[in-house]
Amino acid sequence: MMLLDFFYSASIFVLSILLFRAIYTTKNRRLRLPPSPFGLPIIGHLHLLGPKIHHSFHNLYKRYGPIFHLRLGSNRCIVVSTPELAKEFLKTHELDFAYRKNSSAISLLTYHVSFAFAPYGPYWKYIKKITTYQLLGNRNLTHFEPIRRLETNRVLYDLMVSSKHGKSVNLTEEMIKLTSNIISQMMLSIRCSDTESGATNVRNVIRDVTELFGEFDVSDIIWFCKNTDLQGIKKRANGIHERYDALLEKIISDRERTRIVEKKNSGAGGGSGDGERNDFLDILMDAMEDDTSEVKLSRNHIKAIILDFLTAATDTTAISLEWALSELINNPRVLKKAQEEINNVVGNQRLVKELDTPNFPYIKAIIKETFRLHPPIPMVIRKSANDIQVAGYDVPKNTMLFVNIWSIGRNPSYWEKASEFSPERFLADTDGGGLSHMDINGQYFELMPFGTGRRGCPGMPLAMQELPTVLSLMIQCFDYIPLDFKGEKAERVMDMSERPGLTAPRANELMCLLKPRIDLPNLLGNVKGE
């Protein structure tokens, strides 16, 4: 009886596969699609993906070549893994792929009006303009320099105290604390680390949102699960949304009251009335109150855009720092050369400043090399807006595009000694060779950690102010002794693996003992006293 049952189930399974293949193949016969592995009914190629999707795509690239197509449940996807194809899709067909697909959880969390997931249209263009010229424009970046300096000094101070007491430090946590404090002050004029005013709750919400962003929701992928919540993701999203909404509602209401008082005091007819603050909340509230603006913003727009920026800015920059430090610890030769560069330019009688960093070509090369091996966002993910033809293949409307920048960065066809951490490759060599010309602003498709084109990262100017300065200070101020899982001193950072998700942070936090290299108590002064 059991044997009969088995044969019965097996026959149904095989028949359904054949039926599915017949239907799917007929449907696709008219289309010229890129190569594809054998797929299963309903789930398509989901079974081929591990938790680190960019690793799975890299393995599939080795078998199916630089362009292949997959079906993830009911979503059609194209994966490309070479700079040439990345250019073809993201530059030649830029406008066709200037869209993203969002999940139900993201849509719910961002009030259905996210900027980062908005279609390429008037709303996206309007916020992009405000972002480029106001929030992250040169004037505002300069305006917030003292905040960046103060926050960095605060972290250095905490690290110095720990090192004095021989206490281990969690560098991953310290870098996240730093980047979240900087961005929350630029956005809302609050510090995530302050326990009063619910600011720590903002940090917790950012963490929860980032986690949720990285999860695959079956109900978004399998059509007949559309209205279910098998993994409880929608329930969690609802909970986070309520917490975030309550927090932001309070922050916005408080700000409305402050703005009224400021306007009365200054006698101004409009605007924030406070030339000092100039944070993103003020900029967006000015836009909301402007009856002549080209797009009418609501309170929900403001909340959504702030969430977009808080989540996009915090982890990405911190991830770059933790990987750069891990690689430096594991490559003492590189660390020593970087220390020498700083010593030659700045010495040890003062701390590095933002304005020094253009004089650090080697540190700049270290950052590029870190991005090559550890892009914080390992894939540029877009969606096609129309039925089009690219690279000789048909790409139907709504196809998801994955450009695997992690895979491109490790491909020996494009990089000599691809697995080695060697910043020297980005320096000009004596006969004028080298890749010193290769920038990270989206013009070189071999190395594009910030994506490319109109939809490229608007936060790059801020990230590229923070990263070289913080990294240089960490190099100038300390020597590092990594700790293993048991908290014992180790020769090197043993575990260099990544955590699953849409970003690629270290799987395990970076724990170290620090030894100060310079007279920090004198140079920092009483940072905690401000």
Ligand code: HEM
């Ligand atoms: C090392 C730091 C960072 C890295 C590596 C990074 C990387 C990226 C990448 C790869 C994209 C997708 C680009 C594309 O599709 O072509 C992106 C988008 C985005 N990033 Fe960043 N980012 C970083 C820091 C920041 C910061 C500091 C902010 C905000 C201040 C920010 C805000 C955004 C936003 C809002 C988007 C969506 C843009 C859109 O859809 O138009 N990012 N980022």
